[in-house]
Amino acid sequence: MQHISGADINISIGTQIISVKQYTLNIEDGIKPTTTRGVPDGFVRGAVSASGELTLDTDSYSKLIDAAKAAGSWQQLGVFDISGLGKTLDQEFKTKAYGCKLRLSKVLDAGSDGGDKLEHTIAYDVTDKRFVEINGVPYLDQSFVSTVV
Numbered sequence: 662m663q664h665i666s667g668a669d670i671n672i673s674i675g676t677q678i679i680s681v682k683q684y685t686l687n688i689e690d691g692i693k694p695t696t697t698r699g700v701p702d703g704f705v706r707g708a709v710s711a712s713g714e715l716t717l718d719t720d721s722y723s724k725l726i727d728a729a730k731a732a733g734s735w736q737q738l739g740v741f742d743i744s745g746l747g748k749t750l751d752q753e754f755k756t757k758a759y760g761c762k763l764r765l766s767k768v769l770d771a772g773s774d775g776g777d778k779l780e781h782t783i784a785y786d787v788t789d790k791r792f793v794e795i796n797g798v799p800y801l802d803q804s805f806v807s808t809v810v
Contacts, residue, residue: 665747665754672715674761675741677724682780683716684745686756688793688800709801711758711787713743714766722781725763738763740788755796760789 672684691707717725725738732738741763745756767782787793793800 662751663749665749665752669749670745670747672743672745674725674743677728679715679717679724680721681715681717684713686713686743686745686758686793687711706805709792711793711800713758713785715743715783715785717781717783718778719781722783725783735763735765742789743785753796755794757794758785758787759791759793760787761785762788 667683670681670684672679672681688709688711690709692704693707694701695703695705729735729738740760743758743761745754747754763783763785766784767780770780770782790801790806791799792806799806
């Protein structure tokens, strides 16, 4: 059986396919356990957030520069849905992060000894209440999300 590796992951930002050196998606779930007189007694919901980073080579970074230029600036660049897909003959793994707002993180990573392509890191935050799906399954409790106005 062939397993999925990082080399099998492709992402799309909006409608554009972008080659990435690294793609991360992290979820912070604010669920906290409760106690009564020091004994575990259930849990409470807390705030949730999701964020990540994209590490790109200069060719892929240039596609985002063009999008930012068309928008007027990096800060004016709208939100995107970011889809990640890893697929082999035997396995498939999909992620979807909705309403991602990009923010520059590491504009340039260049080593003086050479030997590697230039790298650029872009951070993002998930801003849409559809939040994140993993293999088509929403992360958030949809009955709770539908009550949020």
